[in-house]
Amino acid sequence: MTVATASAATDQEGTGIETRELCLWYGDFQALRSVTLSIRRGLITSLIGPSGCGKTTLLRCFNRVNERYGYVRTTGEIRIHGKNIYDPDVSLVELRKSIGMVFQRPNPLPLSIYENVVFGLRIHRPRSELGKTKLDEAVERALGEVGLWHALKDRLKSPATELQLEQQQKLCIARLIPTEPEVILMDEPCSALDVEGTRAIEELMWSLRGRYTIVIVTHNMAQARRASDESIFMLLGEIVEHRRTEDLFLNPRDQRTAEYVEGRYG
Amino acid sequence: MNLPPAPVAGTRPLSVSTGSPRGPRRSRAAVLGESVLEWVIRLCGISAILFVFGIFFFVLREGVGFLFGGLKLGEFFFSTEWYPTSLSNVRYGVLALIVGTFSVTGLAMLIAVPFGLGAAIFVSEFCSDRWREGLKILIELLAAIPSVVWGFIGISVMNPLIQEVFHVPVGLNVLNGALLLALMSVPIMVSIGEDALKAVPDSFREASLAMGATRWQTVRRVLLPAAKNGLLAAILLGVGRAVGETMAVLMATGHAVNIPKSPFDPVRTLTATIAAELGEASVGSPHYQVLFIIGILLFTITFAVNLVADLVVKGTAKG
Numbered sequence: 001m002t003v004a005t006a007s008a009a010t011d012q013e014g015t016g017i018e019t020r021e022l023c024l025w026y027g028d029f030q031a032l033r034s035v036t037l038s039i040r041r042g043l044i045t046s047l048i049g050p051s052g053c054g055k056t057t058l059l060r061c062f063n064r065v066n067e068r069y070g071y072v073r074t075t076g077e078i079r080i081h082g083k084n085i086y087d088p089d090v091s092l093v094e095l096r097k098s099i100g101m102v103f104q105r106p107n108p109l110p111l112s113i114y115e116n117v118v119f120g121l122r123i124h125r126p127r128s129e130l131g132k133t134k135l136d137e138a139v140e141r142a143l144g145e146v147g148l149w150h151a152l153k154d155r156l157k158s159p160a161t162e163l164q165l166e167q168q169q170k171l172c173i174a175r176l177i178p179t180e181p182e183v184i185l186m187d188e189p190c191s192a193l194d195v196e197g198t199r200a201i202e203e204l205m206w207s208l209r210g211r212y213t214i215v216i217v218t219h220n221m222a223q224a225r226r227a228s229d230e231s232i233f234m235l236l237g238e239i240v241e242h243r244r245t246e247d248l249f250l251n252p253r254d255q256r257t258a259e260y261v262e263g264r265y266g
Numbered sequence: 267m268n269l270p271p272a273p274v275a276g277t278r279p280l281s282v283s284t285g286s287p288r289g290p291r292r293s294r295a296a297v298l299g300e301s302v303l304e305w306v307i308r309l310c311g312i313s314a315i316l317f318v319f320g321i322f323f324f325v326l327r328e329g330v331g332f333l334f335g336g337l338k339l340g341e342f343f344f345s346t347e348w349y350p351t352s353l354s355n356v357r358y359g360v361l362a363l364i365v366g367t368f369s370v371t372g373l374a375m376l377i378a379v380p381f382g383l384g385a386a387i388f389v390s391e392f393c394s395d396r397w398r399e400g401l402k403i404l405i406e407l408l409a410a411i412p413s414v415v416w417g418f419i420g421i422s423v424m425n426p427l428i429q430e431v432f433h434v435p436v437g438l439n440v441l442n443g444a445l446l447l448a449l450m451s452v453p454i455m456v457s458i459g460e461d462a463l464k465a466v467p468d469s470f471r472e473a474s475l476a477m478g479a480t481r482w483q484t485v486r487r488v489l490l491p492a493a494k495n496g497l498l499a500a501i502l503l504g505v506g507r508a509v510g511e512t513m514a515v516l517m518a519t520g521h522a523v524n525i526p527k528s529p530f531d532p533v534r535t536l537t538a539t540i541a542a543e544l545g546e547a548s549v550g551s552p553h554y555q556v557l558f559i560i561g562i563l564l565f566t567i568t569f570a571v572n573l574v575a576d577l578v579v580k581g582t583a584k585g
Contacts, residue, residue, distance in 0.1 A: 065476050070394075096478035103476075107469035110492040122487065123479045175477070 015082075016041035016183060016213035017062060022076035024057060024066070031057045033237040035076070039230075044205055044214040046228035046245070048221060050266035054237040055217045059185050062215065063099040064092060081182060097124050100176030102186040106168035108160035108175075113152055116160045116171055117142050120179035142177040146170040146204055166197035170204060184208070186216040190223065202227040221261065225249050233257045325565060329558030336552060337559065348523045350543065350553040358556045360563075362523045366533035369440050369526050370515055371508045374447035378508075379501055381448070382455030386500070389456065390463040391485055402457075409453035413513040416446045420518030434530045436520060441529040443519035447511055451504035458503055462496020463489055495581045502575035506568050512537035536564050 017039040024032040031054045039045045047055040060066045061078060064085060077084050085095055097120070108116050115122075117139045121130060139156065143149040148170050152163075160171055169189060176184060186205075190198040205214060205227055218224050224231050225245060232242040233254075241248060241257045252258040260266050337358065341347075345359025389401055424445060425437035432441075466489050474484040490497070512535075520532020521542065540557050547554040 063476060065472065068472070068475065093478045093480060096476055101476040103469065103473065105469060107467075107473040109470055109473055109488050110466075111488075119474075119479075119487070120477050123477065123483045172473070179478070 014041045015039070016043075016080070017215070018077075018079040019058075019061075020077040020079075022058075022061065022078060023074070024054075024061065025073045026069075027071045031237050032061070035237075035239055037232060037239055037242055039213065039215060039232075041081075041213050042210050043229040044209055044216060044227060045230045045232060046224035047215065047217045047232050047234060048219075048224045048260075049234035049240075050260070051219070053234040055232075055234050056187055057237075058234070059187055059215060059217050062183065062185055063096050063101055065096070065101065067092075093124075097179050098181050099183045099185060100173075100179075100181040102169070102172050102176070102184065102189045104188045105192050106165055106172050108163070108168050108171050110159070110161055112157045113160045113163070113171065114139055114156040116175050118178060119175055124179055138178040142174040143171075145177055145208070146174040147200075148174060166193055166200055169193060169197070169201060173201075173204065173208075181212065183213045183215065186214065188217055188219060191219065198223070221249075221263075233260060235260075322565060325558055325561045329555050329562055332552055332555035333559050333562075337556065342556075342559070346523070346525055348539075350547070350556060356552070358552075360536070360539075360560060362525050363534055363536045363539055363560070364563075365525050366519070366523075367509060367535040367537070369533060370443040370447060370519060370535060371505060373440055373444035373529060374451065374508050375501070375505060377444060378448035378451050378455060378504055382452045382500070382504060383459055383497060385452065385456045386459030386463060386497070387485055387489075390460045391481065391489065402460075405453050405456050408449065409457075411450075413450065413511060414517075416450060416514040417517030420446050420514060424518065428530075432530060436530075436532060438518055438520040439530050439532045440519065440526050443515045443533075443535075444529070446514045446518050447508040450511060450514065451507045454507055455500045455504040458500035459493075459497050462493040462500060465496060466492045495578050499575045499579045502571055502578065506571040506575065509571065510537065510564065510568050512541050516541055536560050540564075 015038050017037075019035050019037055022032055022035040023030065035054075035058060047059060049055050057066065061074065062080065062085075066072050066074070074086065076086075078086060080095075080099065083090070109119060111119070114135075118130075118135045121135065121138060140149060140153075143152060148167060151167070160168065163171065169192075173184070173189075190201050193201065202223065205216070208214065209229075216224075216228065228245050230243065231245045231248045233240045233248065233252075233256075235256055241252060241254045243253075248257065249261055252261055341357065341359050343364075344361055345357065346362040347357040347359040348362060349355065349357045385401075385405070389398055389405075393401065420442050421438070424442045428434065428437035428439070428442055470488050470492060471484055474488045475481075479487065515535050516538035519535065519538065521534050521538060522532040523534050524531060526533050540560055544554070544557050547557060
């Protein structure tokens with residue numbers, strides 16, 4: 001597969017995700033209008049905008065999970081580390097392996113904590129490669145990276161769906177780590193969490209920054225401001241403004257951005 | 267167990283009050299009508315319990331005299347000698363009938379479970395919407411075929427087919443009955459199994475697909491574990507259906523009291539025995555009463571299977 005191998009060529013530019021003239025229709029409704037952008041590698045980029053502006057749709061294009069629904073039509077290009085993910089030779093399985101996703105409601109699988117973390121390895125690696133020690137190491141590393149190892153190491157066999165929401169969401173991030181994704185997409189990952197949980201996830205995002213290209217959709221402008229390097233403001237399926245987060249919030253160029261950031265609508 | 271649908275409750279005319287109700291007060295007739303209606307509905311709900319206990323009581327009453335006075339339980343359960351009409355030496359051993367019932371049911375389940383669950387998985391997870399509707403209608407149609415028609419198919423289609431394919435002298439045997447029972451219990455497994463899979467939240471599918479799992483990996487690693495209680499209940503209800511089935515097995519299994527040594531041996535089941543002999547036994551005679559005791563046995567088996575299925579489904583709701 002090519003997503004991984006093509007990445008070396010574009011390393012210097014530091015571009016993680018690039019779209020060109022991306023349009024998307026749900027049936028007759030056009031949800032994305034000629035979206036052209038480039039998201040920098042290794043940084044946290046937030047997508048903001050009022051409900052229905054297409055930010056979640058755009059996020060879900062990056063791993064093509066939109067295509068589950070038969071009535072979605074897409075034109076244009078998305079290049080992730082230089083490779084157009086809509087090329088016919090791209091395998092969805094490999095694409096999704098290298099682009100992890102975290103959902104709005106924590107959705108750990110109805111399996112044990114341990115099995116949740118090794119799920120990616122089990123589906124992507126042949127059984128012969130998965131010795132017990134290897135799986136154990138992967139679990140310790142992944143849970144360690146999200147700060148759950150000490151809390152959960154004694155009950156790895158208990159069902160993941162019984163954890164607190166914050167731990168569930170961290171687990172949903174941890175389960176991406178063993179297959180070594182390059183991009184992590186987050187769709188309002190904190191909207192089901194309380195203040196403490198939100199803080200914990202944001203801290204986790206900062207600790208993952210640099211190793212993964214992180215794109216986060218958020219409704220919460222304060223969160224975008226606290227927890228991202230760059231921000232993209234979207235309205236009615238179009239990109240209005242894409243700049244460093246401080247610049248976008250402190251002196252927006254576009255009138256519409258200024259009004260949204262001030263809270264006049266949304 | 268399911269309650270039967272409330273019969274006429276909804277169709278009772280409510281508008282007895284033709285007087286002019288002024289102000290906030292309702293006419294006495296309307297208030298009365300409502301409370302009557304409430305009682306009718308309550309009665310419909312309770313009637314299911316009454317029916318179940320009524321049937322159990324009736325069956326028990328017919329058999330209980332002989333059960334505690336005269337029937338040798340050891341012989342009943344452990345002898346294969348079923349000679350209820352012998353003049354010199356009457357023997358009531360139902361072991362062969364019990365083995366007959368379980369051999370036919372067991373083989374039927376070996377055939378029906380993979381088919382039924384496979385069809386449930388296909389209909390729920392792999393099928394396009396248009397196909398799904400068509401398939402569901404067809405599968406439900408399968409459930410609507412009367413069991414005597416199945417028996418007819420057993421005699422006229424399966425019988426020569428089994429003779430020819432397996433080169434056996436008689437085609438009315440365990441295999442024939444099991445094939446029919448399998449076809450009859452597949453629909454219930456498909457519809458309940460599909461419900462169980464549909465009840466798995468979509469977020470699990472999405473999580474799995476977004477990790478790069480294929481649809482089949484998602485089914486095997488996520489949906490089957492998540493829906494396992496519901497699927498087990500589907501199987502058990504299929505078993506209950508098969509144990510209780512009478513007419514098709516009566517016609518297709520050869521009706522010989524016999525412990526089968528291979529799927530090609532004829533057998534006789536508990537249900538078929540009751541159906542075939544009750545009409546000829548004189549009311550109140552020991553033979554008549556023994557048939558009712560077999561009824562109690564059957565009732566107990568299906569009750570246990572249904573109860574387990576119910577408890578298993580409750581387990582789904584909790585976990």
